[in-house]
Amino acid sequence: MDAALARAFEDTWPAAEYADAGGFRVGRGLGAGGRVSSARAVGRWTKGDIPAVEAIHRRWRQQPMFRVPDTDDGLADALQDAGYRRETPTAIMQAPVAALTGQPIPYLTTFAIWPPLAIQRDIWAAGNIGPMRQAVMDRVPAPKTAILGRIDDRAAGAAFAAIAGDVAMVHAVEVLPAFRRRGLAGWLMRQAAQWAADHGATWIGLAVSRANGGARATYDRLGFTEVAGYAYYAKDL
Structure with a gap:
């Protein structure tokens, strides 16, 4: 990359x-x-x-x-x-911000908020993005935001985005199980792209496990392309 x-x-x-x-x-x-x-x-x-x-x-x-x-x-x-x-x-994917900002987001579906609301932290925690991972978000320098996603008038998803240079990276995308497969992850990404555009970023990127076929398909449909990849190599302590 x-x-x-x-x-x-x-x-x-x-x-x-x-x-x-x-x-x-x-x-x-x-x-x-x-x-x-x-x-x-x-x-x-x-x-x-x-x-x-x-x-x-x-x-x-x-x-x-x-x-x-x-x-x-x-x-x-x-x-x-x-x-x-x-x-x-893991695959690293990237897209032009403009590729995600052309489609209007349905009213009251997503919001960009910082600091995160308690419900966003609860959604992350339900997806194994607990306090230790959330502490990473807290120490990222601005500009940064937390994205809230809603379905059926309920908080249903959350994501985190931050900018370095002209690149916005999206992390910690989580949708509650009861609301998956209804397109909310795509709207979270479009909201992140709109926020990124408002803050001068021209590219948006993310990392996704190669085993997560559903998320990878969503990002493919949104116009992301794979630009790099990596894996972890670990041994016992």
Whole structure:
């Protein structure tokens, strides 16, 4: 992916702190999931850097984990040789903001709000986006917003969006089970795009698990295209 998207991908979902080990940067996630609790290559690395990364993870009492681009076969091979297992293949997708803003959103279906309402936090928590992951949203610098989605006069979905440069990234898209398959995820994304346009962004991006076929189909229909991918490589603490 290009430099602007790569920057937005990191800046809009940051770890609590970082430490470097050789050619790797390690995130301290404080229980907020692999995105912020993994190491990634930021320069020239050697196999000898891998134990140094593991030492940082263990000092922080988090599982040793690396986030590896699909194109980095050398790192993937080195980690597998070191006993790591591949997990959660993920696609990074992007679209022009203008591709999502041309269709009017039905009245009272979505709202952009910051800080999040209690009901949005409840919706996230119901989808395993609990307080530790929500703490990531709280430490993202502005501009940022929480998207609320409604169906049948009820709060039914939530998402988080933030901007770095001219790229808006959308994270934590969650629709309550009783309201799925009714198009709300698409309206959440269109509201995020409208908010992004209002704040000067020209591109919108997201990450989606390759196993989540329903979400991937929604993003395909909205005009997103895959521009990169990665997987986690993990071993037991």
